Amino acid sequence: MKTHNFAAIALTTALLAGSGLAQEAASVAPSPPAPPPTAPRAPPPPMTITQVKPNLYFIVGGGGNSELLTTANGALLVDTKNLNDKDYGDLMTLISSVTDKPVKVVIDTHHHADHTGNNEKFIAAGTKVIGQETMPKILENYTTRLAPHTPAAPTTLYSKFMRVRLGKHTDARLYHFGPGHTGADTLVYFGNQKAIAFGDLLVMDPTVPNYDAGNGGGSLLGLQHALAESLKLRWDVAFPGHGGKTFTRDEVKAYKTKIDTLITRIKAAIDAGTPKEELIASLNTADLGWKIGGQFWAPPERVDALVAELSGK
Numbered sequence: 001m002k003t004h005n006f007a008a009i010a011l012t013t014a015l016l017a018g019s020g021l022a023q024e025a026a027s028v029a030p031s032p033p034a035p036p037p038t039a040p041r042a043p044p045p046p047m048t049i050t051q052v053k054p055n056l057y058f059i060v061g062g063g064g065n066s067e068l069l070t071t072a073n074g075a076l077l078v079d080t081k082n083l084n085d086k087d088y089g090d091l092m093t094l095i096s097s098v099t100d101k102p103v104k105v106v107i108d109t110h111h112h113a114d115h116t117g118n119n120e121k122f123i124a125a126g127t128k129v130i131g132q133e134t135m136p137k138i139l140e141n142y143t144t145r146l147a148p149h150t151p152a153a154p155t156t157l158y159s160k161f162m163r164v165r166l167g168k169h170t171d172a173r174l175y176h177f178g179p180g181h182t183g184a185d186t187l188v189y190f191g192n193q194k195a196i197a198f199g200d201l202l203v204m205d206p207t208v209p210n211y212d213a214g215n216g217g218g219s220l221l222g223l224q225h226a227l228a229e230s231l232k233l234r235w236d237v238a239f240p241g242h243g244g245k246t247f248t249r250d251e252v253k254a255y256k257t258k259i260d261t262l263i264t265r266i267k268a269a270i271d272a273g274t275p276k277e278e279l280i281a282s283l284n285t286a287d288l289g290w291k292i293g294g295q296f297w298a299p300p301e302r303v304d305a306l307v308a309e310l311s312g313k
């Protein structure tokens with residue numbers, strides 16, 4: 001029985017990872033059904049690197065998106081992709097195709113293993129890995145199907161704001177606006193390039209918004225707040241945590257408007273007395289381009305968290 005479940009989970013995880021849409025699911029999500037034995041297993045698309053602004057690159061594939069800032073004094077990398085040698089090797093090959101300097105600093109946008117998987121390899125190489133101060137505590141209780149073991153915690157922590165310098169012309173600022181996608185989210189603002197990396201606070205449709213409640217410490221209202229705060233900064237390009245394209249400022253505004261609408265509808269359903277068990281299925285979100293449900297929305301502890309934070313507001 002256990003062997004059967006493991007095989008199904010392993011294959012499904014591999015397929016999700018290959019699709020580039022593998023965000024962290026709740027640890028108690030029901031096991032997905034086994035695919036038919038003859039199902040073709042498409043290889044994941046190759047990891048790619050694209051220059052978006054001067055010295056700023058977008059790296060898609062191999063888990064969550066990464067961003068790379070190159071300087072004469074070394075590079076700054078946002079997120080380290082899935083924990084495996086193949087994705088780490090591909091990442092390093094792409095990085096070395098645009099800079100001959102080492103990665104001096106890694107920023108973790110949050111603890112999920114598709115974003116922090118190769119932290120340990122960077123730490124072993126002497127790279128400083130920076131994350132929000134709640135991350136180690138969240139990682140202590142973190143189990144995941146996305147990685148063979150829990151990713152390494154950051155080596156340097158900050159609370160709400162940190163400026164990272166790699167020489168006088170580098171301006172990377174880390175912001176934590178409170179719990180959102182997780183309890184330890186970091187947005188990375190590139191002041192010189194007028195660009196911002198959201199981690200999984202921003203994901204590309206049709207991937208649904210994902211707040212990791214419970215041990216992950218996420219909050220849907222917090223996600224809304226973080227989007228609002230991000231729009232107070234000056235930038236014109238935004239990097240989503242998943243999805244192969246950057247967002248314009250107007251696209252992020254539109255995304256926040258959809259989150260606002262979703263929250264309004266959930267509150268209305270709760271106020272109308274919709275039973276907890278029927279709440280998620282009762283939401284009509286087709287017009288928003290999202291199929292709300294599944295592993296990110298249906299687990300009971302997430303519904304409990306949603307009702308707790310949206311009741312009576």
Ligand SMILES: [Zn+2]
Nearest residue numbers: 023024112200
């Ligand atoms: Zn995530």
